[in-house]
Amino acid sequence: MLGVILLSPLLGAVLNGFVVPKANKMLAHLLGVLAIGLSFGSALLLFQQFLAGGGEPSITYVFEWIQAGKLRVPVEFVVDRLSALLLLVVTGIGMLIHIYAGGYMREEKTTFRFFAYLNLFIFMMLLLILANNLLLMFVGWEGVGLCSYLLIGYWYSEGANADAGMKAFLTNRVGDFAFLIGIFMTYRLFGTLSFSELRAVVSSSASFDAYTLQQLTLITICFFGGACGKSAQLPLSIWLPDAMAGPTPVSALIHAATMVTAGIYMMTRLNFLFYLAPFTMEVVAWVGAGTALFAATIAAVQWDIKRVLAYSTVSQLGYMVLACGVGAFDAGVFHVLTHACFKALLFLGAGSVIVAMHHEQDMRKMGGLWRSLPITHALMLIGVLAIIGFPGLAGFFSKDEILWRAYLYPGSGHYLWAVGAFTALLTSFYMVRLLALTFYGKSRLDHHTGKHLHEISSIMWAPLIILALLSIGVGYLGVPGLLAIPGVKPHILADYLEPIFAVHQQVKETWAFAGAHHEPFWEALLMLVSVVLVFLGSSIALFSYARSSQPNLGPWPAPGARLYHLLSNKYWLDELYARFIYSPLGDIGEFLWRIFDIKIINGLLNGLGYTILGISGFASFKMSGSVHRHAIFMIAGMLALLYFLL
């Protein structure tokens, strides 16, 4: 079963990449969907068996990968409550996006390449999820990075796209480096890399000495660095918005639903280590909250429809990281789940708009589209309501859970909540702004595009309907205990995931607050506040951008102009990197190239060359070919001979 789940996308990738006739687009699409469909079907079956078996984790040993001295790394796959759930998300959402991609990529010439990459990506992601040791996870981790690079640069003939791919890859490498260091340190401290063994070691030790705890803090900081790269957290968040250069299904699959959640997944897998490092957790929480706010403010001034969604992804990932940081890993996974659904829906909806608009992404040139694209509009509306946390939809439950758990965090919890709540306000503002600019108000289409505007084909909206239903339904997996909805058990997901977080007794006491759900009054009040904020943000956006009179599409008027400038330039983060990292590196490179390489190394070699050249030049002077010179030397030679002989 596991073999089918894993290998069928790989087989799809190989067949699509090497075997299938290149011109046959239908076959490439069919094969891609079939491979992932098979994988999804098996995952469903596996999940059912897994639940029927009581949800006990099982480890499948395949073969010995590395054996060197004491280091033993087998290829082992673990199916537990976490990986089984994520399997469903990746293959399920992946399948819907594969189906959609067939419609989106209809006009492409090299669909076989596209589907080969997509399938390979799914394989790598599944490897990452199923791996039972850090090294195997790292293989999948790097694999998804590679596929991301390939897919962002899919339209590689344009330099900007290739650059964006490179940027994503290199930024990820920075995080990967930290991850690798973390792996090394883990091995040194525990002597094993396997998750199950690590877990056993940690939960069986009675207490931890200061050295171990300090090492653990370092290790978890390193792992979090890795997560920052993959999940686009603050210092390393710059690659994700640029990754929108890839085709829209790629943005939906990789940069919204799956790969970027790998960081959250990794931290959740290693939760038993993170729980032991309170300092790291504090850092994680603040980086998460900061990223959420940071990205949301930028999203509020973007004009490119995909960029808004990209920044909202960064922002939502910030929420998930915040959840991990305050010890609410289950809430983080819950948000991964809901976010995967509604963000895939939003991206694919945006993709439909882009296709309908003949690859126009600037929202200033849209407007009033709801009349011509009723289906897309309805689907996008559901997606937007889900992400802003409209009561009853998926985002409402998961975001509220995170905010409440952040509020419970002792010490800085209230501030974290405030940042999160303000971000929620911004989220509702920029998402409704997107909706208003695209679908409502007066049409700002140019004549040509307006004439050719067409609703998308059924192959594209069918998967979207499923995603829309999921965006509404998934939220009911985590209904808070406060809202007694008849027929729905509260905290289904949290209860389901509980065994994953069964941590050390000593830890349980320090983190007791994380699971507590007391103070119903405060919980209700905070929920009310966030709902009010959502309505406030939406109304501001509707008021500013959806009125039929000309909305303000330029920079903000004078009082906010400077702020607008700051935001639309993304806080000059890219420029900061350019100033303080790229250019010093460039200078060092320049120095090594111009001075060290050319002057010293080349100088040495060339010096040798020139010396020889000089000697031979002197010799060649004697062989000038001039008869006179020959004669002179001949005579000189004879005279010398005479002198010596007589």
Add this chain to the structure above:
Amino acid sequence: MVPVEHYFVLALILFTIGVVGLVVRRHLIFVLMSIELMLNAVNLVFIAASRALGTLDGQIMVFFVITVAACEAAVGLAMVISLYRRYGTIATDFLRTLRG
């Protein structure tokens, strides 16, 4: 009777003129002539020595030298002509194909 040393000095002067001409002159004909001059300077030494010593060896040698010089002049002039045909010049400045 003229002492034999005078002949030797004259021969030396002639030979030196030949050497200098060989080196200084740019024209191949003059170069050949300089060589001829040097050969004749040597001949003069042979003859003078032969006469002074009262033997015939030197004179026999001179005949050899004259023969060789004739051959040399014939071959040399032929080469000069073919050089001129090939390069359009016989100035030695321009004939540098020996350059390594």
